Amino acid sequence: MTYAIEAHELAKRFKGGVVALDGVSFVVEEGTVFGLLGPNGAGKTTVVRILTTILGTDGGSATVLGHDVSREPDLVRSLFGLAGQYAAVDENLTGRENLVMVGRLNHLPRKVAERRAAELLDEFELAGAADRTLKTYSGGMRRRIDLAAALVTRPSVLFLDEPTTGLDPQSRAGLWAVIEGLVDSGTTVLLTTQYLEEADRLASRVAVVDNGRVISQGTPDELKAALGATVLAVGLHDAATAEQAERALAPLSEKSPHRSGTAVEIPVDGGPRIAMEALRVLDQLGIEPVSFVLREPSLDDVFLALTGRSAEGAAWEGVPGAPGSNEVEVAPQARPGRSAGVRR
């Protein structure tokens, strides 16, 4: 069977010997959403740039709809759409002009490009802002026009590089609905994300990427099964108490607790029942927690489970989820211009 996307042992080294990719392999079946999950700098964007012919490889091979990306780049470029975290659109042009331009550069006749632009503006609820320059657009609107630009030719394969990074929850939910609609109509999507929640919601298969390697691959459910359904995060007054709490709470879960500073986190399966049990245990020891939260597992928890270390190292340690949060915990990083961040 032919896959929509195949990556085989992709390798990439940047100047100064930085290894960006170290043998990345995966396949994406047609009509499915595949998620590349990982922290900043893991190599997700490098994979997308290689698959979209922007970047050459130093090893391995890849195909899109059966066509080799390095041997038939011109053909491959006509097969996919690309949208991403940079919202690479021209802010001096109007929404309509941006879409017509992309259509013309895809070699659509002018009339067709104009008609398609109008359709997309309607579809993305941007008709009202169609003739305003992008400077006046909000962040969410820019992502929508960027995504619309990727869909001008109705590609059957779509690459989305961190499509919702930096967006507010409402815009994010809106984009998710759009992506789900595309998948329903048969589009194959490769999505990169830092958010476990996003991969869980959209992807049917997920590869966790770390340091240029795929460290785990499976369905989101398989991934979460390795984690426990929820994470119990307890904040204590001091490190000594935290150590005591860690020992006391360990028997409550099959998975081992993780302590950093004054915080203790344990992946648990029972949810509220375990929480009650945990409070009872702490109470018996006379320990009064500073914070006590049950939350959805995050990318960081995936990393702890898979690698035993935090996704972004010490920066995240000792930061339990905010009360009641299953909201995003990874602060979206400011885009680092054309510096190293973009090259990954």
Place this chain on the structure above:
Amino acid sequence: MSAPARSLETASQVDGFGSRLVWAVSDTLVLTRRNLVKYVRIPESLFFSSVQPVMFVLLFRYVFGGAIRTPGVSYVNYLIPGIFVQTMAFGAVNTAIGLAEDLQKGIIERFRALPMARSSVLAARTLADLLRNVGVAVLIAAVGFAVGFRIGTSVAAFLAGIGMILVFAYALSWGFAVIGLFAPNSETAQVMSFPVLFPLTFASSAFVPVASMPSWLQGFASHQPVSVAVDAARALMVGGPTTSAVWQSVAWSVGIVVVLAPVAVRRYRTST
């Protein structure tokens, strides 16, 4: 399982050389239009970039001009051909800034992932700057005539002079494209351009006769490309022996493109 047919007709990408050329031209024109729209959408940028050459004309015509001796020709007639070249050379910095900005903002990434001609980004940038320079030439001519410049040859020779300067400015655009492609961002592109631009435009025959400079500077000042272009423009617009000067200037323009355009293209292909 085969790929679902695309529901929109796109022209085949591998239709042979003729069709590729047609698409390369089409892509270049689409992008040229996009580059020029910026000037319309940011009128402030257009206005203030027009103010600068006008100020140069006024400054040299009325402030410095009285102190500069130009044997055999009035200073205003000496100055205006120099201003044409200087302004368009300064304008070539736009090529560097525009490319650096597009790279920085990631829009060139999008272009690289489209089935468009790879050559069209650089071709469109330099073409847009050439067209912008046509507008600049009209402006300088108007201001020049207003402050007393008079054609000493013929209208045809004057227009030929402008044409020659446009060719020179187009060549310079390729040089500044190299700077824009190496610069990390548009601000740096601008700063990187000035050490190239200032010696070329001011240690030249654009504003003062080379003979008034110290002897160690005269060798550079007489033969560097801006002086050669200015001398040729002056011969065509004001008078003097033209043939050798014009050929030298055209040779410089061709030389700059032959040497630097491949550098720019190579950098564009490899920069990511």
